[in-house]
Amino acid sequence: MRLSDAPKGAQAVVQSVTDAHPSDPIAQRLRDLGFVAGEPVRLVARGPLGGDPLLIQIGSTRFALRKTEAARVEVFVGGAA
Amino acid sequence: MRIALVGNPNCGKTALFNQLTGGRQKVANYAGVTVERKEGRFVAPSGRTLHILDLPGAYSFDATSPDEAITRDVCYGRYPGEAAPDLIVCVADATNLRLHLRFVLEVRRLGRPVVLALNMMDAARRRGIAIDVEGLSRRLGVPVVETIAVKRGGAKALMERIDASVPQVTPAPIDEADVEQLHAEVRAILADTVKLPRDTVALDDAIDRWALHPVFGLAILATLMFLIFQAVFSWAQPVMDGIEAGIAALGNGITSFLPADSALHSLLNDGVFAGLGAVLVFLPQILILFLFILVLEESGYLPRAAFLLDKMMFRVGLTGRAFIPLLSSFACAIPGIMATRSIQDPRDRLTTxxxxxxxxxxxxxxxxxxLIAAFIPNHAVWGIFNLQGIVLFTLYFAGIFSALAVAFVIKRMRKDKSEHALIMELPSYRLPNVRDIGLGLWERAMIFLKRVGGIILALTVLLWFLSSFPGPPPGATQPAIDYSIAGRLGRMLEYVFSPIGFNWQICVALVPGLAAREVAVAALGTVYAMSGSDDAVASQLGPVIAHQWSLATALSLLAWYVFAPQCMSTLAVIRRETNSWRNVAVAAGYLFGLAYLASLATYQIARALT
Structure with a gap:
């Protein structure tokens, strides 16, 4: 499932980050920030207007990601694929 | 010896820099770009003077912003005009090692001497994070010291380490590793050296539940903004009045021995001292606004505000980070434009x-x-509203609406349609440090006075020349300004401005009114041959223009002022902050264009209806 579709509060594990287009700098940045396979992440909150951006907890850091950015991250949520 | 300070954003690097250098710092820009270059020096215990460069925060050498590109190039020793650093002090937040250690590994791969400063060790201990500092140093192959940048003497260990260990430890350059490998290495190091009781701070979670709440979060933000506005208007005004009066008195005092009608007297009073006043009068608002902005930034609230508003701003082609600069612009566009430095993305920054x-x-x-007092009747509308108030509100709203519309048009027009990321860290809340805020304020004030002040002063003097020469012939009947170059320009402008209903008096006043918007009131007073203080002029002027102008002309002038860049200081600060005259021309051009169109529409429609 995409991180942008993950339910609020659920623990998830990063599977992969997909490039939206060849040599996608946003995907590269997400990987640099720790969005790599096996890393636990959690969707903490959604923005007040249209549920965008998303507040994502990874390690001890919180990032605000727009939905289109979070959609690049493929995750497992709690056992369900 | 040259030292470079690098680290992730929010690692407390700048506080550490302030701690090491105190007030001995120089803020400038890197050549050709508007990224801030901060250099300082300090005297080490051994008596040597060390030069230290505070590089912009970076998450990775794989740069995604001009800030990060500069950090990368300086660290690699390939930035033109910057010597490669002899020692890199890599700063990492001890409470956020999972993220920060990856960049430390990247820095280590450079093969230059590195010292790792584990900052915020006090917060780490409070949270029960146990770090095996020696083990970490062994694993990384670089010296590691603990620092607390916000505590007096909190950088002592770092200073001693820098002083003692000059280039001994040079880790060998390591070949390019891919991202996965680096992260795996971070995980392995952390597993061996750091014990983390829990990922988040309970207090952060609690505050964020309210601060980022869809309803309460926005309410808190609105309340904060209201308070800031109150402060800017109620605190700054008396100081601004005092500065204006003080400068004018100083000018009068200094020029009192000169003949009152000499050109020199007028140059000093109406040119130089008026220009000086025009520069200094902005300072109180700039300082108060930046006080709030710095406190919000240091405390970690600013990214939260950007989080709340990103969606709305993004729709029109801006970013959540543009909110604070735009809000500040309601007080004055100068601090607003200066505050856009917090937007790293150059495209988003320019639009803002x-x-x-x-x-x-x-x-x-x-x-x-x-204009409202002279032309709009003080009627009640539907019992509760006041017509004058409604007009004022409409003018404010017209400004906001057109800003959003223009941003949207810029988004549509630009060739680069690629996606620019938000990806914004929401750091832990922390108490702002008085010394860091003070130094930040000092920097802003200096940037404004040194770099913008000169341009404003020069242009004010130039406008004085235009408005004073040539002088009136003997036996002249019209006010002196009418015979000057500005007067002639105004008369010429009348051909251009008559379709929008401006008479020659308005046109003449627009020329000196370029200095600043409120100068137009005084300039109109001059044209209508009135004298006295601004308030006295305004109270005499009201009845005169109410008698002589049509309602359509007055409305047209109001529309003009919603858009027209009748403020050289704003244009000067755009030049300063974008490093380009082209952007100044674009801004001035589109603003004058919009002003003309809006006034034309207003005048023609109002005339057809009245």
Missing amino acids: ILVAPLMTCSARLPVYTL
């Missing part, structure tokens, strides 16, 4: 700078009040 002058700044108020 271009629309900032559309926010209704406080200098428009004297013009608005004069």
Whole structure:
């Protein structure tokens, strides 16, 4: 499932980050920030207007990601694929 | 010896830099770009003077912003005009090692001497994070010291380490590793050296539940903004009045021995001292606004505000980070445009700078009040509203709406349609440090006075020349300004401005009114041959223009002031902050264009209806 579709509060594990287009700098940045396979992440909150951006907890850091950015991250949520 | 300070954003690097150098720092820009270059020096215990460069925060050498590119290039020793550092002090937040250690590994791969400063060790201990510092140093192969940048003496260990260990430890350069490998290495190091009781701070979670709540979060933000506005208007005004009066008195005192009607007397009073006043009068608002902005930034709230508003701003082609600069522009576009430095993305930053002058700044108020009081009847509308109030509100709203519209048009017009990321860290809340805020304020004030002040002063003197020469012939009947170059320019402008209903008096006043918007009131007073203080002029002027102008002309002038960049200081600060005259031309061009169109529409429609 995409991180942008993950339910609020659920623990998830990063599977992969997909490039939206060849040599996608946003995907590269997400990987640099720790969005790599096996890393636990959690969707903490959604923005007040249209549920965008998303507040994502990874390690001890919180990032605000727009939905289109979070959609690049493929995750497992709690056992369900 | 040259030291470079690098680290992730929010690692407390700048606080550490302040701690090491105190006030001995120089803030400038890197050549050709508007990224801030901060250099300082300090005397080490051994007596040597060390030069230290505070590089912009970076998440990775794989740069995604001009800031990060500079950090990368300086660290690699390939930035033109910057010597490669002899020692890199890599700063990492001890409470956020999972993220920060990856960059440390990247820095280590450079093969230059590195010292790792584990900052915020006090917060780490409070949270029960146990770090095996020696183990970490062994694993990384670089010296590691603990620092607390916000505590006096909290950088002592770092200073001693820098002093003692000059280039001994040079880790071998390591070949390019891919991202996965680096992260795996971070995980392995952390597993061996760090014990983390829990990922988040309970207090952060608790505050964020409210601060980011869809309803309460927005309410908190609105309340904060209201408070800031109250402060800017109620605290700054007396100081601004005092500065104006003080400068004028100083000018009068200094020039009192000169003949009152000599050109030199007038140059000093109406040119030089008026220009000086025009520069200094902005300072109180700039300082108060930046005090709030710095406190919000240091405390970690600013990214939260950007989080709340990103969606709305993004729709019109801006970013959540543009909110604070635009809001500041309601007081004055100058601090607003200076505050866009917090937007790293150059495209988002430029759009924000271009629309900032559309926010209704406080200098428009004297013009608005004069015209509204003279032309709009003080009627009640539907029992509760007041017609004058509604007009004022409409003018404010017209500014906001047009800023959003212009941003949207810029988004549509630009060739680069690629996606620019938000990806924004929301750091832990922390108490702002008085010393860091003080130094930040000092920097802003200096940037404004040194770099913008010169341009404003020069242009004010130039406008004085235009308005004073040539002088009136003997036996002249019209006010002196009418015979000057400015007067002639105004008369010529009348051909251009008559379709929008401006008479020659308005046109003549527009020329010196370029200095600042509120100057137009005084300039109109001059044209209508009145004298006295601004308030006295305004009170005499009201009845005169109410008698001589049509309603359509007055409405047209109001519309003009919503858009027209009648403020050289704003144009000067755009030049300063974008490093380009082209952007100044674009801003001035589109603003004058919009002003003309809006006034034309207003005048023609109003005339057809009345």
